[in-house]
Amino acid sequence: MKNIIGRKVGMTSVFTADGRYVPVTVIEAGPCVVLQRKTVATDGYESVSLAFADARKNGLTKPLAGRYKKLGLTEKKHVREFRRAIDGAPEVGGTVDVTAFVEGDRVDVVGVSKGHGFAGGIKRHNFHGGGRTHGSMIHRQPASNGDTNSGHTHRGSRRPGHYGVDRTTHQNLEVVRADAERNVLLVRGPVPGAKNGLVMISAAVRPPKSRAAAQGGK
Numbered sequence: 001m002k003n004i005i006g007r008k009v010g011m012t013s014v015f016t017a018d019g020r021y022v023p024v025t026v027i028e029a030g031p032c033v034v035l036q037r038k039t040v041a042t043d044g045y046e047s048v049s050l051a052f053a054d055a056r057k058n059g060l061t062k063p064l065a066g067r068y069k070k071l072g073l074t075e076k077k078h079v080r081e082f083r084r085a086i087d088g089a090p091e092v093g094g095t096v097d098v099t100a101f102v103e104g105d106r107v108d109v110v111g112v113s114k115g116h117g118f119a120g121g122i123k124r125h126n127f128h129g130g131g132r133t134h135g136s137m138i139h140r141q142p143a144s145n146g147d148t149n150s151g152h153t154h155r156g157s158r159r160p161g162h163y164g165v166d167r168t169t170h171q172n173l174e175v176v177r178a179d180a181e182r183n184v185l186l187v188r189g190p191v192p193g194a195k196n197g198l199v200m201i202s203a204a205v206r207p208p209k210s211r212a213a214a215q216g217g218k
Helices: 062-071 122-125 213-216
Strands: 003-015 023-027 032-038 048-055 077-082 106-112 165-181 184-188 200-201
Touching: 003 048, 003 077, 003 184, 023 165, 023 200, 032 062, 032 077, 077 200
Parallel strands: none
Antiparallel strands: 003 023, 003 200, 023 184, 032 048, 048 077, 106 165, 106 200, 165 184
């Protein structure tokens, strides 16, 4: 089962076995406890619910605390459900850790992007901006955005507004190293969210085809 919950620690750079010097994101991944397994017969679909990070004694709702008490498990703070790549998942009460991942695996990482507050069009949508000479005074203004006779802003218009704090997925990130002793995953490239942000890691939905396979298919 290639699904796990983790916490973003930060970024660094490491040397790979073939001598590459690559930037990586350090993720404290697991260990996670299997809280529930859903099946087609009972729920209409298959999934596995994982719990991560010890919770404070009074930091849970009574229904959630009751679930842990009924199963005889230690209370956890975060619970997430996974519907893909759940083959070989442990039974309820079992543990999932980084040993499920190996170097070279391709994963999708889901997190909540950093918040930037209320931002203008240049920062939020990468607008080019206005002229910077002859006193134009419209360097960072959004300028015209279509028909002005409609009396309202059309849906989908790119305008200034709230920027960030969105569920974001980075696909096809390469696992550079899986350290089972420290419960750490090193993933090549950036991961959405700020430090200590919660992330969900799962097997890539659209893994890249190998060059040899691509050439053989021509």
